[in-house]
Amino acid sequence: MSTLAIDKAGPSRKVKLGSMSRDRTWALRWSYFFLVLFAIFFLTPPVYMLITSLKSSAEISAATNPWWVFHPTLSNYVELLTSNQFLRFFWNSSIISIVVVIVTMLISIPAAFALARMKFWGSATLATGVFLTYLIPDSLLFIPLFKMLAVIQDFTGITLLNRWYVLVFIYPTLTVPFCTWIMIGYFASIPKELDEAAIIDGASWLQTLLRIFIPVALPGLIAATIFAFTVSWAQFLYPLVFTTSIDQLVLPVGITTTLIKGDVFNWGQIMTGALLGAAPPLIIYAFLMDYYIAGLTAGATKG
Amino acid sequence: MADIVVEQGRVARPTGTRKRASLRNALGRKSTVAFVLTLPLILLILLLVLYPAFYSIYLATLNKAMTKFVGFGNFTFLFKRETFWMVVKQSCIFAVTAVFFKALIGFIVAHFVHNIPGKKQRKWRGMLLVPWVIPPAMSTLAWLWLFDPSYSAFNYTLSFFGVGPIPWLGDTFWARFSVILVNVWYGAPFFLIMYLAALKSVPDQLYEAASIDGANWWQKIWHITLPMMRNIIAITTLFSLIVTFANFDIVRILTSGGPLDTTHLFATWAFQVGIQSSDIPLGACVTLFMVPILAVAAVFILRDVNKRGNEA
Numbered sequence: 001m002s003t004l005a006i007d008k009a010g011p012s013r014k015v016k017l018g019s020m021s022r023d024r025t026w027a028l029r030w031s032y033f034f035l036v037l038f039a040i041f042f043l044t045p046p047v048y049m050l051i052t053s054l055k056s057s058a059e060i061s062a063a064t065n066p067w068w069v070f071h072p073t074l075s076n077y078v079e080l081l082t083s084n085q086f087l088r089f090f091w092n093s094s095i096i097s098i099v100v101v102i103v104t105m106l107i108s109i110p111a112a113f114a115l116a117r118m119k120f121w122g123s124a125t126l127a128t129g130v131f132l133t134y135l136i137p138d139s140l141l142f143i144p145l146f147k148m149l150a151v152i153q154d155f156t157g158i159t160l161l162n163r164w165y166v167l168v169f170i171y172p173t174l175t176v177p178f179c180t181w182i183m184i185g186y187f188a189s190i191p192k193e194l195d196e197a198a199i200i201d202g203a204s205w206l207q208t209l210l211r212i213f214i215p216v217a218l219p220g221l222i223a224a225t226i227f228a229f230t231v232s233w234a235q236f237l238y239p240l241v242f243t244t245s246i247d248q249l250v251l252p253v254g255i256t257t258t259l260i261k262g263d264v265f266n267w268g269q270i271m272t273g274a275l276l277g278a279a280p281p282l283i284i285y286a287f288l289m290d291y292y293i294a295g296l297t298a299g300a301t302k303g
Numbered sequence: 304m305a306d307i308v309v310e311q312g313r314v315a316r317p318t319g320t321r322k323r324a325s326l327r328n329a330l331g332r333k334s335t336v337a338f339v340l341t342l343p344l345i346l347l348i349l350l351l352v353l354y355p356a357f358y359s360i361y362l363a364t365l366n367k368a369m370t371k372f373v374g375f376g377n378f379t380f381l382f383k384r385e386t387f388w389m390v391v392k393q394s395c396i397f398a399v400t401a402v403f404f405k406a407l408i409g410f411i412v413a414h415f416v417h418n419i420p421g422k423k424q425r426k427w428r429g430m431l432l433v434p435w436v437i438p439p440a441m442s443t444l445a446w447l448w449l450f451d452p453s454y455s456a457f458n459y460t461l462s463f464f465g466v467g468p469i470p471w472l473g474d475t476f477w478a479r480f481s482v483i484l485v486n487v488w489y490g491a492p493f494f495l496i497m498y499l500a501a502l503k504s505v506p507d508q509l510y511e512a513a514s515i516d517g518a519n520w521w522q523k524i525w526h527i528t529l530p531m532m533r534n535i536i537a538i539t540t541l542f543s544l545i546v547t548f549a550n551f552d553i554v555r556i557l558t559s560g561g562p563l564d565t566t567h568l569f570a571t572w573a574f575q576v577g578i579q580s581s582d583i584p585l586g587a588c589v590t591l592f593m594v595p596i597l598a599v600a601a602v603f604i605l606r607d608v609n610k611r612g613n614e615a
Contacts, residue, residue, distance in 0.1 A: 031418040035427055038412050042434050042492065045445035048456060052448060066456035111344035120337040128605065130344070133352050135542075135601045137549030139570030140594070143577045143587045144355035144362060173351045180344060205336060234438030236552045237570070241578055252440035256556055267448050274441040285436045289429050292436070296493070297500045 052271040076272040089254035112183030134177035179224040186220030223295030362587040377588040409494020435492040
């Protein structure tokens, strides 16, 4: 695609088309102009987070030019990264996200394999059902889930509410349907000759899955993993409803509830916390952008 | 052909004794294997999605203490409350306006990015997708700080133009504007990426042919781009409609529904009523009102996705 685009903007293949290529140069200039405007709009909040995080409380309340740091300091970072409470949030978020990714993969890869390659009774319905489940938002289910957990807790005596580990069971409802859906797509795109060859060589279905499907569909697997991780990392509603004690909170909820003390907003720390909370998904995105985007666009295509 | 996978695998193995063979038969049968493989998925959907969904309907018919069946009591109670109708109205305004601007900005920016050649395009695309990558709860905090009543960086900037100070979150109109703005900011990159992928799939020859026939840029968009992207536009818009309609994070952090409940959406109001005021049945009742719109959007998405699958 890129070569094609360069070709278009190139000087001129035919002299006659001079006006057309001039039009294109202007189109390119205008594109850059507007892209800069939109980039400013899109990047203002994250940049402002960074600016504020480098300021001391004194500089923030002095109400100098908000877009500039006159006395940069890392004190906010030092304070947060040495506070046990913040590290606890970070730890909770990390452990939950990692466990959810593993659980999601363990559920969705076998299911996607079965749905992509074995036609069985109800398989088409199940695939549609998986897609529909993906469309059910968290805000529809948080109240009944809350009540369900309370009832189970009363019934069995196992503490479920206000415990971070319960989120490990709840988050897969958000990640598994989408991951299964895109894995079906990736598995279905693998040529059947490949697994037929494996069968002829005497491979069992488990070997076919582990030795053929997973290696070949690795890009899809990475995309699904990234999706599962970012969704669990960013989830806000479920932890807000199900957990309340400070030592059980995850990062997004922890920052919004504990760093805001009464009416006192310690903005330097809040922005630092928000930036640190945004860092893991941003780092993953920076290194695995193509997989990230592949996962994003795969959602709207049929598996 | 792949249907024989399992069968073949079983045959290929050396046959054991009779007794074990029957067990192995059961294990090796394709439907059994498929059932075992999909069982965790089925259990997850049944226990943690479908069951709560129906439980929600049951909850909505109880009284506040959840001791008595009141039928449609909660529903009629809601119908009589002014706040409820305001939430319905605001949810619809919010979702429709936000999705419209997300789609529009996404469409425009996708064209600009598409114009950029080669390597640079990758960089721009990477930069413009950042709002979508940051967890919304985190980025909304940055917006909250940008909108801060006394230290608002926006008002500081606007003061140089002799505008403001604008009560971003204190006034009903501006609060509604702000929550929509933040939602557009967060969601537009998603549209951008989807539309960019769709634009790349439109063959260049079509545009060249149109240019030779003397079509202007508007005619090219109207007669080539839009028809070619119709399906992806429909899916993306409907999908975004669901997500935006059910939005929680942004409004919760930015305004918590204020001023005077005027920015509440179904989700945030249900949270306030159901969890904070612990009237679970009423909260469940509020969330149920999202179902009709979500269901309609879901049906259309399913239709379009299937159609798309058949085309490919």
